[in-house]
Structure formats: C-alpha cells, structure tokens
Amino acid sequence: MMKFDHLALPVSNLDRSREWYIATLGLKVEFEIPARHAVALQDGEGFAIFLEERPVVPNGIALWFQVDDVDRTFTEWTARGVAFAHGPQKNFWGYGPELTDPDGYIVRLWDERTMKEK
CATH class of the missing domain: 3.10.180.10 (2,3-Dihydroxybiphenyl 1,2-Dioxygenase, domain 1)
Incomplete structure (x- = not known):
C-alpha cells in the first residue's frame, strides 16, 4: 500500500499563508517548526501541507x-x-x-x- 500524505509548499509570508489556509480552507495546525519558519497544516483526512517560508516561490x-x-x-x-x-x-x-x-x-x-x- 502506498498513500500520498504530505506536501511541502514554499510560501513568501508564512503568517499570511498560515492564516489563509486555516481561515479559507479550514485546515488545522498539526505542528509548527518556528526555527524553520514552517507549519504543517492538516485536512480532515490526514493529508498535511507543510508551509515553509522561502525567498523564492515557484x-x-x-x-x-x-x-x-x-x-x-x-x-x-x-x-x-x-x-x-x-x-x-x-x-x-x-x-x-x-x-x-x-x-x-x-x-x-x-x-x-x-x-x-x-
């Protein structure tokens, strides 16, 4: 069995993106890593998106x-x-x-x- 369950997504402003994904999509904070400027947000089915602040966003x-x-x-x-x-x-x-x-x-x-x- 193989299941895709995490995705890293670079963002330009962690606080702004964190708030948007929580307020707009209803994702929940799984955990945060302040030293890496990162947060893991989870949907209702166990899939997590890691938002990580980066200087360049693709x-x-x-x-x-x-x-x-x-x-x-x-x-x-x-x-x-x-x-x-x-x-x-x-x-x-x-x-x-x-x-x-x-x-x-x-x-x-x-x-x-x-x-x-x-």
Whole structure:
C-alpha cells in the first residue's frame, strides 16, 4: 500500500499563508517548526501541507481539494467572503471552482458527484 500524505509548499509570508489556509480552507495546525519558519497544516483526512517560508516561490502549482458538494461549498464560502477566480464550471480537469492562495497557487475544489455528472 502506498498513500500520498504530505506536501511541502514554499510560501513568501508564512503568517499570511498560515492564516489563509486555516481561515479559507479550514485546515488545522498539526505542528509548527518556528526555527524553520514552517507549519504543517492538516485536512480532515490526514493529508498535511507543510508551509515553509522561502525567498523564492515557484509558479505553476495547483492543489485540488475534494469536498462533499462543490456547489454548496462555493455558496457557503462566497457568503463567508472567500474570493474565487471563478465559480463552479466545466474545466479541463473536471467541474468545480478555483481560487488562489496569497502566493498565487491555484486551489481547485471538486466532488465525486459532479465529476461524474458534468
């Protein structure tokens, strides 16, 4: 058995990114490493993203998060003030909305039902 469970993501401002991933996506702090300017944030299924402050942040990174219902999540998050690049729509990767984190990384939301239907 092999399971992908951690991802390192360089960020330009750790505090700003930490707050965005917690407030916007609802990730929880697993642990922090102040000496490395890093924090591990975990989703509800045990996957962790290590945010580590770096002077240079690469482009072209996209993250996909599976949710229960794309349309409902989009409506709820929009009501909370989350700014999306676009709402749920058919894309090359499937169906869902996109938003960007503070460093410009693309965050895509999807669900199993609409991926099959749309």
